[in-house]
Amino acid sequence: MKTTAIIIRNTGSSYVARDASGAETRCLVKGNFRIKGLRTTNPVAVGDHVDLGEPGPDGVCYITGVLPRRNYIIRRASNLSKAAHIIAANIDCAVLVATLAHPTTSFTFIDRFLATAEAYNVPALLVFNKIDLLTDEGDDELLDAVEYLYRSIGYHVIGVSAATGRNIDSLAAYLKDKVALFSGNSGVGKTTLINALVPGLDLRTGDLSASHDTGMHTTTFSEMYDLPGGGGIIDTPGIRGFGVFDFKREEVSHYFPEIFKLSKNCRFDNCTHTHEPGCAVREAVEEHRVSESRYSSYLSILEEASAPGADKYRAGY
Ligand SMILES: Nc1nc2c(ncn2[C@@H]2O[C@H](COP(=O)(O)OP(=O)(O)O)[C@@H](O)[C@H]2O)c(=O)[nH]1
Numbered sequence: 001m002k003t004t005a006i007i008i009r010n011t012g013s014s015y016v017a018r019d020a021s022g023a024e025t026r027c028l029v030k031g032n033f034r035i036k037g038l039r040t041t042n043p044v045a046v047g048d049h050v051d052l053g054e055p056g057p058d059g060v061c062y063i064t065g066v067l068p069r070r071n072y073i074i075r076r077a078s079n080l081s082k083a084a085h086i087i088a089a090n091i092d093c094a095v096l097v098a099t100l101a102h103p104t105t106s107f108t109f110i111d112r113f114l115a116t117a118e119a120y121n122v123p124a125l126l127v128f129n130k131i132d133l134l135t136d137e138g139d140d141e142l143l144d145a146v147e148y149l150y151r152s153i154g155y156h157v158i159g160v161s162a163a164t165g166r167n168i169d170s171l172a173a174y175l176k177d178k179v180a181l182f183s184g185n186s187g188v189g190k191t192t193l194i195n196a197l198v199p200g201l202d203l204r205t206g207d208l209s210a211s212h213d214t215g216m217h218t219t220t221f222s223e224m225y226d227l228p229g230g231g232g233i234i235d236t237p238g239i240r241g242f243g244v245f246d247f248k249r250e251e252v253s254h255y256f257p258e259i260f261k262l263s264k265n266c267r268f269d270n271c272t273h274t275h276e277p278g279c280a281v282r283e284a285v286e287e288h289r290v291s292e293s294r295y296s297s298y299l300s301i302l303e304e305a306s307a308p309g310a311d312k313y314r315a316g317y
């Protein structure tokens, strides 16, 4: 008999899958489930729906097939490698945990995350944590302005405090029945938030050793935690960003929704919104209808996309 299950943990050589009854089984990969055109170091990832064969005498099953993925997020297997590592598959929501202070998340980092989510076609959620620390003069206005900026573009934004519990209920309501991937710089409170959302979990927080690695060479593996009301959170310890997506120069503007909308009014079809006459985007930046920080994030991704060799990961998309 064949069983379908979801991969909830990847421990390197083996996986843990959970079936519809909630039973967890350790399993191994049999065969090769490569994504066409993409060299990956792992054939199966957390979030994958898989077919399992009969368990052997030791209780271990073989994964005999991977169901088609709705989407997946990858990172480079290592800095120098051309191979990719699949971080997670079948994600409903990409959550960026950011902070306006202690530490400060840069707008470039936020915008790069949002553009990457657009490129992967995964809905994004912006969570500003540690709002209990916004006590300086002007802090409330800053939070309001940032929430207004991203909401006006169409993103969902929630300000929370994992420490005091403020707005954790709205976050839990939003995440209900979704599979959400949590990303963000170390120290922003991802683990504390996951603990607040999954009662009884008690993961270790404030781990300084993890904050020193770049996420490129670590052997930490993704794991999915069940939300009590349905759905799950995928935590990717040691991975700060949210996958890699190598943007094609002419497509960068497609991943900035407010810029993309305006670009229809540019004089030239192939306007890069950098120097061309009759550019509706630059006009909107000058008139403060597009935020300068968003425009400068756009320019920085555009510049990177124009660098030689920028397209070497695109084959699999
Ligand atoms: N004041 C305050 N501190 C927080 C909050 N959330 C997390 N922290 C603290 O921030 C530090 C880093 O949290 P952690 O969850 O380990 O961050 P991670 O690296 O993103 O997983 C810890 O000392 C937490 O206690 C919050 O909402 N308010």
Ligand SMILES: [Mg+2]
Pocket: 190, 191, 192, 205, 206, 207, 237
């Ligand atoms: Mg953590």
Ligand SMILES: [Zn+2]
Pocket: 263, 266, 267, 271, 272, 273, 274, 276, 278, 279, 280, 281, 282
């Ligand atoms: Zn333009």
